[in-house]
Each structure stands twice: as C-alpha cells, then as structure tokens.
Amino acid sequence: MMAVVRMLAYGCPADFLDEYVQIGESTAIESLKHFCDIVIRVFETQYLRKPNxxxxxxxxxxxxxxxxxxxxxxxxxxxxxxxxxxxxxxxxxxxxx
Structure with a gap:
C-alpha cells in the first residue's frame, strides 16, 4: 500500500521504491494495478460515468x-x-x- 500511495501521490517510478519500501518493481506495479482495479470497481457507478x-x-x-x-x-x-x-x-x- 505504501508503494502504491507513493507512486500515485508523488509520481515515483516503481523501480525507485526498491530501497525505500523494500518492494520489487514488478510487485509495485502489480500492486498499483490491483489497487486501481478495486477503486474502479467500487466507485465506477457513482463517479466514472458521464454526468446526468x-x-x-x-x-x-x-x-x-x-x-x-x-x-x-x-x-x-x-x-x-x-x-x-x-x-x-x-x-x-x-x-x-
């Protein structure tokens, strides 16, 4: 979660997080994808649609x-x-x- 928040909030590349969060680049990217999928699933009907x-x-x-x-x-x-x-x-x- 720490890696995902840093990537989204600060625009950190995934390979930058290797030493700071002790997480590999591929794991950070996979975590970001998983986080985004969940956010979309939870909020798409309310926020990810054309306004009425x-x-x-x-x-x-x-x-x-x-x-x-x-x-x-x-x-x-x-x-x-x-x-x-x-x-x-x-x-x-x-x-x-």
Missing part, C-alpha cells in the same frame, strides 16, 4: 457558489499539440479546435 442533468445542475451551482462561473466550459481533453476536444455536450464552435 442533476449532476450538471449541482456542479454548476457548486461552481457558481465558489466563484467558478461556467466551470464546465473548461472541461477539455488534449488530443495533441494545441488541439482540444470539448467534453459532454460542449459545442465545438465555442472552442478553437
């Missing part, structure tokens, strides 16, 4: 309350140098791609 109308309304309200007006308008995915793809119903005309 209620989610969007809630997110926009929370964003507005915190001063992030139109926060969903900045959700893009980089697909190459200088190119972005709008996410979840954002109009491509609004984005210079």
């Amino acid at each position: 109308t209620n989610d969007i309304v809630r997110l926009l309200k929370e964003g507005n309350d915190q001063g992030f007006l139109g926060m969903l308008g900045v959700l893009t995915v980089c697909i190459g140098v200088g190119r972005t793809v709008p996410q979840h119903g954002m109009s491509g005309a609004l984005w210079g791609n």
